[in-house]
Amino acid sequence: MTTSTEGRMALAAAVLALLGGLLYLAGLVLDVVTLVRFPADAGRALVHAVVNAVLTSALLPGGVLLLRRHPIGRIGCIAGSSTALLATLTSLVLSATGLAFVDLGGPGDLAAGGLAALGVVLPPAVVTLVLAVSGPVARWCEAEIHPT
Numbered sequence: 001m002t003t004s005t006e007g008r009m010a011l012a013a014a015v016l017a018l019l020g021g022l023l024y025l026a027g028l029v030l031d032v033v034t035l036v037r038f039p040a041d042a043g044r045a046l047v048h049a050v051v052n053a054v055l056t057s058a059l060l061p062g063g064v065l066l067l068r069r070h071p072i073g074r075i076g077c078i079a080g081s082s083t084a085l086l087a088t089l090t091s092l093v094l095s096a097t098g099l100a101f102v103d104l105g106g107p108g109d110l111a112a113g114g115l116a117a118l119g120v121v122l123p124p125a126v127v128t129l130v131l132a133v134s135g136p137v138a139r140w141c142e143a144e145i146h147p148t
Helices: 004-037 039-067 071-097 115-120 122-133 135-142
Strands: none
Touching (some): 039 071, 115 122
């Protein structure tokens, strides 16, 4: 038997996953524009586009499937939010060690992390991850009634 708390937690995780997926989809579109407009930055833009594509392909379907009470949606939310955390922290470490190019002043420059990413990406990704791995969301997904 599901409770309204389980449904609310699952709904919150799904909405956060969908919003994150839309954010990464917008980033993917901007990466494609960067690839076309600034071919000199193709290497960085391509890596960024691949990361955004992976995150979009995990978070958007994960959020939709979680709303439909499919357990695979919960897995998509967990995978997408974990990957977002890993990508952001990796980018921050590369930026801090000087291995990544960070310059917000010129055209075609891609920010490879920074403190702003910590404030924008990490809180919703952590909340999505915590909600998606929680027991109530797992029970909510398991309580799906499959029509015959």
